Every structure is written in structure tokens, then in C-alpha cells.
Amino acid sequence: MFLIPPKAEEWQSGRMRSLGKRVYRKVSQVRILSPPPWAGECFESSLLAMLRKARQAGTLSASASWEMSMKKLPKSFYQQPAIHIAKDFLGKYLVFNSAKGKVSGKIIDVEAYPAFSDKVSHGNKRTTRTEVMYHEGGYAYVYIIYGTHHQFAVVVNKESIPEVVFIRAVTPDEGVKVMKENFGKKVKNVRELTKSPGNLCKSFGVNMSLYGEDLTGDQIFIEDRGMVVEPKDISYGKRVGVNNILEGSEQKLRFFLKI
DSSP states (O other), rough: OOOOOOHHHHHHHTTHHHHHHHHHHHHGGOOOOOOOOHHHHHHHHHHHHHHHHHHHHHHHHHHOOOOOEEEEHHHGSSSSSSHHHHHTOOOEEEEETTTTEEEEEEEEEEEEOOOOSSSSGGGSSSTTTTGGSSSSSSBEEEEETTTTEEEEEESSSSTTTTTEEEEEEEEEEEEEEHHHHHHOOOOOGGGGSSSSSSHHHHHHHHOGGGGGBTSEEEEEEHHEEOOOOOOEEEEEOOOOOOOOSSSTTSOEEEEEOOO
């Protein structure tokens, strides 16, 4: 069975509800084709959510044949201020096609670092280390703390406005075996592999070779897999590890999913 994208008027009139139920009942026989341009994210999100629900419930057979393009975030996504866009990273997936294999995880914890508004951001001073922050949004900012721990952030906003969204934690998805190998020691729960910025980079294999990497390329990028995050799903707090004496340290610019 092939599910052909509906006509625009069918989707807009709400007739897709009955179609959705049929898809869920016969999900093991469905192959989803790419949605038409007018359908937008709602078409992808709803169908993908139904398929995932069926898989989790055990009603999706191992022989099921279904394809749907995951949506790599475009350059335009990153051209927004850190404070405005940080929450939009939650529920998206960080994907890295490493030399050892593909690893990915759902982003669950981020921090916003706006430009020139406080004394906290690295970008307040233009140096060799922070140069990539002055590029237009959509590049990786990787750096090292305490001489050993790599950290990963995403450059956002327009050129010459040095802002980033710092990725603090993800929930492991693909490539857990690779993550465990990179991490190098046993964990009781796979979430421990990526529960902090340092653990995340160690488990994913993120290092300085990814500094300045274009996030619209194929090596490392962020993907929208259709998860809808409601305001009620998000908690707020002060940014972690920021010196309390610095101006702006009290701002609640950390956003994380309630899990």
C-alpha cells in the first residue's frame, strides 16, 4: 500500500483524520511518500507520529516498509536570535555521521548565549577561538574546557552577531553501541552517555575537527523528526557553570524538557 499525499483542499478541510486512522490500522503495509510542498510540517509530523506510536506499541511489523525524509534544518532556521530560537532546538535531533558510524540523539537541554547583552558569552571578545561565532548562523562552535572536555554549540543569528545555542544534553537514539565504545566505561542507563555537555561530546566523538563545520552539510547536523514541543513541556533555569559574579549570570536562559 502506498500513501499518496492528499490534495491541498483535502488536508485543509480536515479530511485527513479518517485517512490517519486507516494508516494506523495498516501501518505495517504502508510506505509513505514525500509530502507535497503545501503540506508543510503538519503532514510530516502527524504521519510520522502515528508510525512511531505503532512501533512503540508493537503493531509495526519487522517487515514494514515505510520511508519518510527526516527534515534537516535549513540555514534559514539558524538566522534568528539565540533567545528566540533556543527553545526551538528542543525535540530536534543532533546527528553525527562519525568515522565509527552514525550517532544521534534528541535534544533535551539547551542554553542561549546572546551577543553583547551581558558579560557571560564567549562572543563578547573576538579571538581565534570565537571567530566562527561571528559567521552567519548554521555552524558548529566546538571548544575545550579544563583542557580535556569538548563542548558543542550552534552558531545562530546574522553575520557579525556572535550568538550561540549551547547543546547541554540529548537522549541517545541511533548508534548507542558506538557511544558506549567512545565513552569507555560502563553506565547503568544509556542516558548517562549524553546527560551533560562533556559526556555528550565524548560519547558522540565530537572534537575540534568539527569546529566551524557547516550544519547544513552531511557530517553533523540537526534534524526535525516531527516532535511537537508545547510550552508546558519546557522548564527554565539559570545557565549552568556560569560565574555568579558576571553580569547576566542570573538570567534564566537555560531551556530543558520536563522528562
